[in-house]
Amino acid sequence: MQSVEKHRSHGGTLEVFDHESAVTGTTMRFAVFLPREAEKADVPCLWYLSGLTCNWSNVMEKGGVLKAAAARGCAIIAPDTSPRGEGVPDDEAYDLGQGAGFYLTATQEPWSQHFQMDRYITEELQALVTESFPIAKDRQGIFGHSMGGHGAISLHLKHPELYRTCSAFAPITAPSQCPWGQKAFTAYLGSDNASWAQYDSAILALKQPSEAEILIDQGLDDPFLSEQLLHGIFEDACQTSGQAYALRRQAGYDHSYYFISTFMDDHLRHHMEGLTA
Numbered sequence: 001m002q003s004v005e006k007h008r009s010h011g012g013t014l015e016v017f018d019h020e021s022a023v024t025g026t027t028m029r030f031a032v033f034l035p036r037e038a039e040k041a042d043v044p045c046l047w048y049l050s051g052l053t054c055n056w057s058n059v060m061e062k063g064g065v066l067k068a069a070a071a072r073g074c075a076i077i078a079p080d081t082s083p084r085g086e087g088v089p090d091d092e093a094y095d096l097g098q099g100a101g102f103y104l105t106a107t108q109e110p111w112s113q114h115f116q117m118d119r120y121i122t123e124e125l126q127a128l129v130t131e132s133f134p135i136a137k138d139r140q141g142i143f144g145h146s147m148g149g150h151g152a153i154s155l156h157l158k159h160p161e162l163y164r165t166c167s168a169f170a171p172i173t174a175p176s177q178c179p180w181g182q183k184a185f186t187a188y189l190g191s192d193n194a195s196w197a198q199y200d201s202a203i204l205a206l207k208q209p210s211e212a213e214i215l216i217d218q219g220l221d222d223p224f225l226s227e228q229l230l231h232g233i234f235e236d237a238c239q240t241s242g243q244a245y246a247l248r249r250q251a252g253y254d255h256s257y258y259f260i261s262t263f264m265d266d267h268l269r270h271h272m273e274g275l276t277a
Contacts, residue, residue: 001132004029010070011036014060019128023120024083025113030125031056032133033066037073044139044275045075045129046268047121047163049155051146052180053099055080059145064261068268075135079121081148083114095180096187102175103151104199106188115188118151118199122159141165141271145260146224150175150201153214157204160212165274167215167267169260170222173234174202180228202230202237209243215270216245217263219253 005016012035021028037043046069048059056078059065069076082101089110091097106115130137142163144152149171156166175181176196185196197203205214218231225231231247238245253259 001128009033009066012038012066012070014066016056021083021120021124023116023124026083026085026088028083028120028125029056029080031060031076031078032129033060033069033076033078034133035070035073035075038075038134042134042136043073043075044141044272045077045135046165046271047077047079047140047142047152049079049103049121049142049144049148049151050081051144051148052081053094054145054148055099058257059260062257062261064264065268068265071265072268072272074268074272075133077125077129079117079125082117088114091187096184100147100184102147102181102184102188102199103155104185104188107195108188108190111188118155121151122155122162126162139164139275141167141275143167143169143267143271144171145169146255147172147180149173149216150181150199153201154199154204156212156214157201157208157210158198160210165212165271166210167217167270169217169263169267170219170224170229170255171201171216172229173216174200174230176200176203177233178228178230202234205234205243205245206237206241209238209241211244212274213244213246213270214238215267216247217250217259217266218247219250219255219259221252222255222259224255
């Protein structure tokens with residue numbers, strides 16, 4: 001790892017690193033916030049997955065997460081949303097290619113060589129982070145926003161032993177049935193939508209519910225709510241399977257980090273209650 005930025009914040013330390021990834025075949029960048037408690041002992045850890053066009057910086061700079069994490073003695077890991085750089089495939093649209101990895105393993109050209117974001121996060125970066133920093137391996141949770149909310153819920157449901165707690169802000173919860181997800185899944189996975197199910201949170205909640213309660217906050221003034229996020233489908237799946245969830249509909253809030261920062265402390269409380277139970 002190579003440190004590229006380091007900042008003191010709320011008594012802890014935010015540091016940004018580059019490393020060469022064998023999984024994506026690129027240089028990857030991620031951020032780590034360690035609270036002051038990490039100077040003496042291993043601390044709980046939350047993984048934050050960002051949305052379309054974003055990277056590690058969005059939540060660290062605008063999400064209010066540093067103050068909330070410092071107050072609760074919790075580490076935060078913020079990966080990038082996709083591979084990037086020269087030679088990495090891209091698309092002119094914001095919702096495909098660099099910045100839009102959708103937290104899956106692509107099987108279609110030209111994406112399959114580099115776009116392996118689920119394996120990168122759950123395997124390679126997981127090993128790198130837990131070996132390099134004072135993080136309690138058995139006290140990890142995951143959360144995210146929009147595309148990252150899709151990633152957080154789907155990765156939690158597929159790896160509940162790794163990510164014991166889960167929450168999301170305005171997540172894409174049924175990607176195989178919304179325009180964003182259908183476009184990305186067709187490009188990355190091909191037109192046979194049978195392969196899409198393993199990355200669809202609603203389908204996963206129906207077929208393999210976890211023991212954790214999934215907390216979701218959703219702004220009712222979110223312009224993407226009715227067409228892209230499809231929480232009704234996810235709710236139906238949870239109610240059928242018995243997956244515990246709390247979907248809080250917040251009047252007047254949109255899809256932005258103004259919304260996220262408002263409820264960030266609630267999400268940190270949710271995770272810490274689950275990780276210390």
